[in-house]
Amino acid sequence: MQDALIRKLESFEELTDADRAALRMFVPRVRQVGPRTDLIREGDAPGDVHLILSGYACRYKDLPDGRRQIMAYFVPGDFCDLNVFILDQMDHNIGTISPCQVVEIPRQAIEEVTTNHPRVMRALMWCALVDEAVLREWLVNIGSRQSDQRIAHLFCELLLRLEAVGHVNNNSYAFPFTQTEVADTMGLSDVHVNRTLRELRRLELITLKGRILTILDVPHLKAYCGFNPNYLHLRNARWSGRRQVPWLRNVQGG
Amino acid sequence: MQDALIRKLESFEELTDADRAALRMFVPRVRQVGPRTDLIREGDAPGDVHLILSGYACRYKDLPDGRRQIMAYFVPGDFCDLNVFILDQMDHNIGTISPCQVVEIPRQAIEEVTTNHPRVMRALMWCALVDEAVLREWLVNIGSRQSDQRIAHLFCELLLRLEAVGHVNNNSYAFPFTQTEVADTMGLSDVHVNRTLRELRRLELITLKGRILTILDVPHLKAYCGFNPNYLHLRNARWSGRRQVPWLRNVQGG
DNA sequence: CGGTTGTTTGAAGCGCCTCAAGCTGAGTGG
């Protein structure tokens, strides 16, 4: 398990033996968490850092009027709160969508490592920076695309992110979100998400049944929403194609 | 100038003499930049890190259809691209709004410091994490508030951010953005921004003339949009009230 | 097997957009 994390980080930052030894202090406390369960709540002091091994989770805020806004999806291999743990208190919630396997890394371990092992810190920062780039693109998505392109863009992004960790087969992947959750993500009503999905199906761009999403025509879907993958900062030589991330290969997805 | 940066960082992270010495390697190359000028363009390899001393700038993406989405505003004291400099290439642009004084910190200097001075790195990370929290709130803003509350929320946020660096007088601050720029920020049309501003004026919440924005009734405006400042992670003891950031006090704003 | 959660469809209305035109103010040149 520790070796797995090390392998991921080493894919973009060379580590010394001392770095690796320090990383092994990330005691692997794996927790099985049910669906629709909060991992962290607004107001909490950030403690352990959470790493998703299997399943999907999300970052969200509850609004005064009872609605909620989902701000990020987490898929296997993603850190939930790496980019928060320095701050004083959480300004949002993190909760699971599907059942999840979560690794809890003690904050102290992170701090020790980042203080004494700059290369590890750089590697973790890189993860956080890509997450932020995704967040920026979500802002663009919500701010400037209409519903059909907006949802198509989400599907394209998840395709690439899940491909990078070996969770896509034949352009299909697990999609355990309800239409209401998609609505809370995209800034739309659930009714309109339903109609938009119907339209994407009618155009034979996707199918979505039994919580499995299939993209029928990837180039067409990408063109449809003007998808530009540069913001994901995927390093093709390392991440894409047939190559899987070894430490996630044998874990059940979605 | 270097001392100024050191002072800012020390407000939330104690530094050693060695840390401070390293920070002085941030050779202060101050540049005067005209309005509506790009500092960095999409596709560029991140180089120097930019720190705004005076004026306003923004982060934005150009879209295939010619529209653009603004994703962040930068005000005096903000780093533009601290959270990007590790990545391979820029996935967006950064440009000025008003004339700006910009400090360019060589990437090499940042890397040297972050490698050898973990406390400085933590301080810089803190800046970046707050910027990301702001970005998340912008997503909430665009995704779930309608135009009047959306724009009101922006005004409340800028009030607090500018207060923290001593650029607010009597609830007034410089607002050099055109209505089209506000529209590109909020995911609205410029026509609708115009009508929304008219409405906020009619309700006697704000005035906006000669590029000066005045909030006539702060508590009312905050209540109007349900503003919750927690995401700014302001440390009141240090940042708010009468206390100014010394290194920005004598620089002309907006 | 009912109960509950999620999906689907219809109908009516509002918020925001587009198109279009006129207005205002600042800068420029004759």
Add this chain to the structure above:
DNA sequence: CCACTCAGCTTGAGGCGCTTCAAACAACCG
């Protein structure tokens, strides 16, 4: 000093995209 220009602001009219409300249907589960 006024005419001209141009960017930004303002206002009107019409239409579309999305929302809300409502109800029926489907799928899952104890």
